[in-house]
Amino acid sequence: MAIKKLSIINQPEIGKLIRELRIEMELTQEQFAALLGVVYPTVNRWENGRSQPSPLALQQIQRMLQELGERGNELLQQYAAEN
Structure with a gap:
């Protein structure tokens, strides 16, 4: 269910969500990119x-949100609601 919600969030909300997730994880754009297997300019x-993340990157971002537990759900709900 949450992956579907993440995939329907449009720009600029997905960008905001990615930034919030990265900050929540206390990562730089370079560190976040390395975790996803992309380069810094992509993030x-x-x-x-x-630009928007590929379906594979969205799946990886979804996993990161799930690992944050309740905080990840809050972020997802916040940006899904803005859409």
């Missing part, structure tokens, strides 16, 4: 609304 483009 920067996501956060600035210039």
